[in-house]
Amino acid sequence: MKMATLPYLLGITAAALISVCVWKLLGAPVNIVDAPAGKVHCISYTPYRGGESPFDHSFRAEPANIDADLAQLSKVSDCVRLYSVDLGLDAAVPLAAKHHMQVLLGIWIGYNEAYNQRQLAKAIEVAKANPQTVRAIIVGNEVLLRGEQTPEDLLRYIDEVKKATGLPVTYADVTHFWLNAPPALANAVDFITIHILPYWEDKPTSAKRGVAYLDQVRAEVAEHFPGKRIFIGETGFPSAGRDREAAVPSIISQARYLREFAAYADTHDLDYNLIEAYDQPWKRAQEGTVGGAWGIFTADRQPKFPWTGPVSAHPHWHMETGIAFAFSITILTIMAFRGGKPEPLGGIGAGVGAGFVGSALLLQIEHSMIAWRTPLEGAVEILLLMQSLAVIFFVLPEITRKKAGIAPLSIADTLNWLRRPTSQGRGMALYLGLTQLAATFGSLVVSLGFCFDGRYRDFPLAAFALPALSFALLSFNRGDQKRAYPDRREEVMFSMLFIVSTAIIAYNEGPLNKEALMWCVINLIFVLPWTGQIKAAIRGLITKSEAVAST
Structure with a gap:
């Protein structure tokens, strides 16, 4: 697809502004x-x-x-x-x-x-x-x-x-x-x-x-x-x-x-x-x-902060701004070549989104560098990074299309393909379904861990906020949240698990834990594409209850 020059340039400008604002805010010195x-x-x-x-x-x-x-x-x-x-x-x-x-x-x-x-x-x-x-x-x-x-x-x-x-x-x-x-x-x-x-x-x-x-x-x-x-x-x-x-x-x-x-x-x-x-x-x-992370020096013997004067959580925020902006340009280019042809206003919107996604990707990488201690932890961090890249490559371009983009395969169809991979069913719908299944399943695993043994677990906000928001936007672009697709019991089951685990996490962590509350919001955003299925399931239960009562 030929890239529209003006929307792309406007997008680059918007991404640059977002990158600077995000990292200047994160790196602001505190007295x-x-x-x-x-x-x-x-x-x-x-x-x-x-x-x-x-x-x-x-x-x-x-x-x-x-x-x-x-x-x-x-x-x-x-x-x-x-x-x-x-x-x-x-x-x-x-x-x-x-x-x-x-x-x-x-x-x-x-x-x-x-x-x-x-x-x-x-x-x-x-x-x-x-x-x-x-x-x-x-x-x-x-x-x-x-x-x-x-x-x-x-x-x-x-x-x-x-x-x-x-x-x-x-x-x-x-x-x-x-x-x-x-x-x-x-x-x-x-x-x-x-x-x-x-x-x-x-x-x-x-x-x-x-x-x-x-x-x-x-x-x-x-x-x-x-x-x-x-x-x-x-x-x-x-x-x-x-x-x-x-x-x-x-x-x-x-x-x-x-x-x-x-x-x-x-x-x-x-x-x-x-x-x-x-x-x-x-x-x-x-x-x-x-x-x-209790040392006043890092593991490689570098001081973490000065004992006098202002302190910054990101003292090298200028460099981080440049890296995030480079990520944003790459993301914007992928969206421009793989997605729909935007108008100038749409280019600005895409640039704003790319700016935030680029910064989120850098934050995810920085957290991975801290969390990576063993080969198993390294494998998990690599998989999470691949998940984010899959969202950027497959999901974000579909959001930019004027006409409703391609819908992800249902969970049941995606699982059936995983059991018996064939050429049938290949294509964007499958890639979207695989990415959505990986993200939702991963988020559920993390959430259940918080429910039963959360004392030492991190909240991987940057790794899961991107897929949650991206699939929610794709769903709203298509109007999926208003449709009750048949035979989507798996989506309803996943939604119930998200809702129950979110309630438990909110109760365990309390109202003062902003990080936990943000994780709960991410969980609920994962549920948004399936609200149509949830409503249909509730209506079905009500109908059955009325039928039983009438007999």
Whole structure:
């Protein structure tokens, strides 16, 4: 098809404006309270890079890597907190001394007594060899929370370490377990170490309210343990991942919380440790994307935000604008050659749509780069990208046609083709049907996951908003939502699953989770093309009910 020059040029102009507006808005700098001058008190450190993990018992941290990390961290803090002394981490203590840093030496306590004894022996050995470097020893991290030991067992371990080293000793856990611990545990430690993570609290708290929440919790603990020094052993905020009610992970949220907390701690003379130094991708296996996004440095050792001045979630938004615009031109070209010949006004509309789709595609790719950790995750992200490309190549051009575009095959016909692929039924209707089935089925799988086990799952908004909106627009272009096609029970079943899962997600996540609400809207948009079938099914049920009642 010959491309109309004027509508195409108008479309390019519209796409350029949309791309600039979207990314300038996303990259707009936000003014945040500056952190006080100087270094943060202490920061959690684990040496794992790339695919390295503490679950790999053959792993040994390279001293050269630890040395390079501590050289970088010494510029932002004079202290690091370690969580164990195995897998080569014991080398971090003398290396910390080299960089004039102190260490909160952690002893990892689990359910295995033999492993615990090895940890205790090694930690005592390291502490005795470096008494000027080891600031205190943390015997166990959230052991009571995990239910792997009893308070009585912890008391035994704490007493052994105190007698062997003579150094200050503590135990670290969330506030709930400290408030319910026996008094003997509080008496045994030199100071109380509590973890306060507004994002992970039972009632998630936003970054804006995070410091106020921490102040409230700290006051409660101080009242419960009068005269006992309170140390904040972990606090921080993630830079990426799924929302939890009003707690929204982002670079802005992380910078806001950490900078405001540093200012608060400075004015209240509060001692603390931040979690954590570097993003740890291995944590995503247990906690999803958010688990690997707590570092103030990325996994490749780049700072995420400045500690003074404005902060941008997309500091390179000019470059991202260019990439999104390039995507938009490609999309617009596909629409121009494969779709209908538009009038000038239609060209502007197509350009606006291409601008938004190009930006959504870039956001999807950026999320994939964060979420891609294992080969399975990589395969899923590639399939989602292929799904978006299929929508761009097959669905968007059909929307631009003046006359009603081709309708997707029904779910039943598409499934029949998948069972017995033949040349019969090939063509645009089949491609549209396959794309629609993949998108709706994928969205349903994700939604059902949220219903039954949603704590660590991301909301893939960019990946599914495009097919949902595109098929809805194609349906409205054809008027399908007003037609009751016969034998479309599968569409009705899919619609009911969408509606039920949407209700469950909205209930589970609550009205404060904007990300969850947006996902619910996407689910309902998927249903729009099938409203005619839903109405027909409801009318059929009413008719049958009346027939039964009349008999």
